[in-house]
Amino acid sequence: MTSSIQTSTASEVVQKATLAKQAAPRLGMLSTEQKNKALLLMADALVAESASIIEANAEDLRRGQENGTSSSLLDRIALNEDRIAGIAEGLRQVIDLPDPIGDMLEQFSRPNGLHIRKIRVPLGVIGIIYEARPNVTVDAAGLCLKTGNAVVLRGGSAALYSNKRIVEVLHEALGRSEVPADAIQLILDPNRSSVDEMLKLNGLLDVLIPRGGHSLIQNVVKNATVPVIETGAGICHTYMDESAQYDMALNIATNAKVQRPSVCNSMETLLVHESFAKQHLAAVANHFEALKVELRGCTTSVELVPSMKLASAEDWDTEYNDYILNIRVVQGLDEAIEHIRQHGTMHSECIVTENAEHAARFLQEVDAAAVYHNASTRFTDGFEFGFGAEIGISTQKLHARGPMGLPALTSTKYLVSGSGQIRG
Amino acid sequence: MTSSIQTSTASEVVQKATLAKQAAPRLGMLSTEQKNKALLLMADALVAESASIIEANAEDLRRGQENGTSSSLLDRIALNEDRIAGIAEGLRQVIDLPDPIGDMLEQFSRPNGLHIRKIRVPLGVIGIIYEARPNVTVDAAGLCLKTGNAVVLRGGSAALYSNKRIVEVLHEALGRSEVPADAIQLILDPNRSSVDEMLKLNGLLDVLIPRGGHSLIQNVVKNATVPVIETGAGICHTYMDESAQYDMALNIATNAKVQRPSVCNSMETLLVHESFAKQHLAAVANHFEALKVELRGCTTSVELVPSMKLASAEDWDTEYNDYILNIRVVQGLDEAIEHIRQHGTMHSECIVTENAEHAARFLQEVDAAAVYHNASTRFTDGFEFGFGAEIGISTQKLHARGPMGLPALTSTKYLVSGSGQIRG
Numbered sequence: 001m002t003s004s005i006q007t008s009t010a011s012e013v014v015q016k017a018t019l020a021k022q023a024a025p026r027l028g029m030l031s032t033e034q035k036n037k038a039l040l041l042m043a044d045a046l047v048a049e050s051a052s053i054i055e056a057n058a059e060d061l062r063r064g065q066e067n068g069t070s071s072s073l074l075d076r077i078a079l080n081e082d083r084i085a086g087i088a089e090g091l092r093q094v095i096d097l098p099d100p101i102g103d104m105l106e107q108f109s110r111p112n113g114l115h116i117r118k119i120r121v122p123l124g125v126i127g128i129i130y131e132a133r134p135n136v137t138v139d140a141a142g143l144c145l146k147t148g149n150a151v152v153l154r155g156g157s158a159a160l161y162s163n164k165r166i167v168e169v170l171h172e173a174l175g176r177s178e179v180p181a182d183a184i185q186l187i188l189d190p191n192r193s194s195v196d197e198m199l200k201l202n203g204l205l206d207v208l209i210p211r212g213g214h215s216l217i218q219n220v221v222k223n224a225t226v227p228v229i230e231t232g233a234g235i236c237h238t239y240m241d242e243s244a245q246y247d248m249a250l251n252i253a254t255n256a257k258v259q260r261p262s263v264c265n266s267m268e269t270l271l272v273h274e275s276f277a278k279q280h281l282a283a284v285a286n287h288f289e290a291l292k293v294e295l296r297g298c299t300t301s302v303e304l305v306p307s308m309k310l311a312s313a314e315d316w317d318t319e320y321n322d323y324i325l326n327i328r329v330v331q332g333l334d335e336a337i338e339h340i341r342q343h344g345t346m347h348s349e350c351i352v353t354e355n356a357e358h359a360a361r362f363l364q365e366v367d368a369a370a371v372y373h374n375a376s377t378r379f380t381d382g383f384e385f386g387f388g389a390e391i392g393i394s395t396q397k398l399h400a401r402g403p404m405g406l407p408a409l410t411s412t413k414y415l416v417s418g419s420g421q422i423r424g
Numbered sequence: 425m426t427s428s429i430q431t432s433t434a435s436e437v438v439q440k441a442t443l444a445k446q447a448a449p450r451l452g453m454l455s456t457e458q459k460n461k462a463l464l465l466m467a468d469a470l471v472a473e474s475a476s477i478i479e480a481n482a483e484d485l486r487r488g489q490e491n492g493t494s495s496s497l498l499d500r501i502a503l504n505e506d507r508i509a510g511i512a513e514g515l516r517q518v519i520d521l522p523d524p525i526g527d528m529l530e531q532f533s534r535p536n537g538l539h540i541r542k543i544r545v546p547l548g549v550i551g552i553i554y555e556a557r558p559n560v561t562v563d564a565a566g567l568c569l570k571t572g573n574a575v576v577l578r579g580g581s582a583a584l585y586s587n588k589r590i591v592e593v594l595h596e597a598l599g600r601s602e603v604p605a606d607a608i609q610l611i612l613d614p615n616r617s618s619v620d621e622m623l624k625l626n627g628l629l630d631v632l633i634p635r636g637g638h639s640l641i642q643n644v645v646k647n648a649t650v651p652v653i654e655t656g657a658g659i660c661h662t663y664m665d666e667s668a669q670y671d672m673a674l675n676i677a678t679n680a681k682v683q684r685p686s687v688c689n690s691m692e693t694l695l696v697h698e699s700f701a702k703q704h705l706a707a708v709a710n711h712f713e714a715l716k717v718e719l720r721g722c723t724t725s726v727e728l729v730p731s732m733k734l735a736s737a738e739d740w741d742t743e744y745n746d747y748i749l750n751i752r753v754v755q756g757l758d759e760a761i762e763h764i765r766q767h768g769t770m771h772s773e774c775i776v777t778e779n780a781e782h783a784a785r786f787l788q789e790v791d792a793a794a795v796y797h798n799a800s801t802r803f804t805d806g807f808e809f810g811f812g813a814e815i816g817i818s819t820q821k822l823h824a825r826g827p828m829g830l831p832a833l834t835s836t837k838y839l840v841s842g843s844g845q846i847r848g
Contacts, residue, residue, distance in 0.1 A: 222649050374841070
């Protein structure tokens with residue numbers, strides 16, 4: 001029913017989403033070979049056109065400097081030959097992933113003779129709303145193409161010239177393939193209104209995936225009428241149980257906190273069993289302070305380690321993504337689980353224990369996308385799980401939960417074969 | 425993070441959703457036996473308390489008559505001993521369904537020795553917004569309980585007294601079981617504002633399932649910030665191909681149109697191959713007119729059968745749910761598929777043909793939850809598919825598509841077991 005929407009006066013968003021929707025049926029019928037050939041052409045074209053992409057990127061950087069964009073953001077936007085080669089390599093890795101489209105998930109026959117098959121099909125048209133990093137433009141386009149989906153990309157305006165040139169290059173490559181170039185659409189309108197429009201594009205977009213910071217994701221979740229796959233936010237905990245091995249516990253907590261503090265699967269709060277704390281908290285605190293991690297403790301923690309500042313009520317619900325760590329001493333497993341229930345975001349939670357029964361209870365009772373026993377929460381990641389792609393980590397319970405592999409970009413349909421059956 | 429929301433001044437919706445959320449963790453850990461025992465107690469209690477339920481129902485009917493409620497709506501609300509026995513029987517059938525909770529969907533080990541298991545878990549708290557029929561109150565409560573979910577029910581005010589008494593009876597039954605009575609919550613506030621509040625209850629409700637007419641469902645889809653499973657709308661087509669067997673084609677189309685015109689999987693538009701139409705359309709039209717079906721045709725159809733009125737542009741996009749049928753003559757398979765792409769709602773679509781290649785193309789190229797070859801679209805139904813329960817028919821592509829069985833009320837989580845692994 002797109003016809004009613006398709007008019008010459010339609011906005012850029014509606015026009016491009018309509019083109020994507022028109023391309024979608026053909027995409028869904030492409031063979032794995034046809035899609036892989038296009039991915040290879042895209043990867044080669046990005047490398048061959050590095051110079052023009054870097055030139056466009058330089059324009060983004062120039063404007064960013066004029067507008068006083070932070071150097072850390074400029075660094076995320078910046079492209080060079082190595083980065084472009086890395087982005088192209090990412091596309092080549094997608095070629096090697098199994099194509100989920102057409103997989104038969106179930107088949108069964110009914111007493112009336114109907115034969116029913118359930119098969120994987122593309123979602124159709126996926127809208128991706130993201131921030132600065134231009135590599136997302138290529139990653140998203142490649143993953144959507146591999147799964148037979150058309151994609152409407154709306155990247156941050158800070159990388160507009162880079163994204164524009166990248167998509168031109170991808171379109172040129174698709175022009176030499178059997179994949180319709182309309183499969184990849186980039187919204188050029190830098191105004192917030194083009195995002196707002198995408199959020200309400202039911203009938204043209206089948207799903208929206210926001211990729212970026214908390215405010216971007218919350219804007220999409222709160223305002224979209226198109227179904228959304230929510231990704232990102234993580235207030236993750238590590239619980240050192242009474243029977244935890246000290247070295248293992250410290251090693252896991254250190255990895256979860258400082259290996260990459262800025263990401264969603266890093267630790268924000270350390271929970272420590274009271275008897276373990278009496279024995280080890282001082283050493284744990286010294287260790288993190290030596291790593292320049294600011295510690296904010298509960299009253300008991302502060303009594304045990306006076307150098308710690310007292311945590312505020314808000315601290316327990318804050319995703320720092322920084323060298324800051326909350327520490328709370330708990331009486332035992334139940335209090336640890338209850339704290340996580342109250343303050344967690346159902347992303348990734350860890351128990352370090354030698355007590356098998358406690359481990360089993362923690363894994364069952366803690367409600368999160370990924371629950372760990374004696375391993376760092378940092379492993380919640382598509383590559384670490386062996387999915388070979390990074391679509392994002394779903395923090396909702398519908399459709400996909402946790403690290404998303406290619407199947408998260410698919411739907412299903414039932415094929416029903418009969419011989420004249422009617423319903424009685 | 426419910427604590428912040430939980431205040432003594434909170435609305436009925438927030439208070440009851442909070443109670444449901446607090447009950448959810450216990451529900452998720454119940455054994456199949458504990459849940460089945462509760463379902464049996466619920467079924468028996470409904471039968472034992474039939475008199476008081478019928479009494480409460482009489483109050484709804486009395487008020488309905490005062491307010492001039494239509495007799496058809498009053499009939500849908502009306503309860504008697506037989507209907508209550510049937511509702512209780514529905515609960516007993518849920519006992520026999522396999523419990524999906526705890527099922528291991530995948531398990532694999534990583535090179536670093538991490539062992540990862542993906543298991544089915546409840547969604548958590550499910551909000552159901554529905555209309556008059558009080559049986560939905562029991563069906564939804566039973567299906568959510570079987571899958572370890574808490575449920576917040578918001579039924580139509582026309583059945584308020586019936587629903588209130590039914591939930592009292594269910595609570596009494598749960599009081600004799602190991603299932604917390606808070607697992608089932610009924611919103612009594614009949615004002616529209618209580619629905620609006622549920623739509624935005626992120627953090628307390630994990631998913632909303634609207635059940636009812638088009639306007640109810642669209643209100644939820646357009647205004648909810650909580651993830652929604654959309655159900656219902658269906659503009660379904662049957663295509664009589666050139667090689668279709670006349671008797672089979674007529675039989676399937678008749679079943680799809682008149683066996684139960686009011687439901688979403690019934691046929692609204694008949695597409696007929698031009699050569700088949702020249703031979704048979706007059707007989708097809710006579711047949712449907714004899715069944716008191718009003719026919720609205722394309723220009724070619726009207727030329728072939730002058731008794732037919734001409735269809736308007738809107739008719740092709742209208743879900744009649746009534747004894748009205750659009751008929752369009754098409755040049756062949758491609759035009760049929762394109763018409764369905766333009767006017768279908770991706771619910772259920774059928775081709776009647778003896779041409780295997782055409783059947784295969786139709787099944788692959790038509791994008792719908794269920795695509796049929798030589799069988800009536802009326803089979804798109806949880807019971808007909810053998811799922812043994814009627815949660816609804818998803819018309820969206822995320823999470824669940826088509827008839828939903830118990831697994832549609834579940835999510836998953838990853839259990840990761842290690843021996844001190846950290847990320848490099």
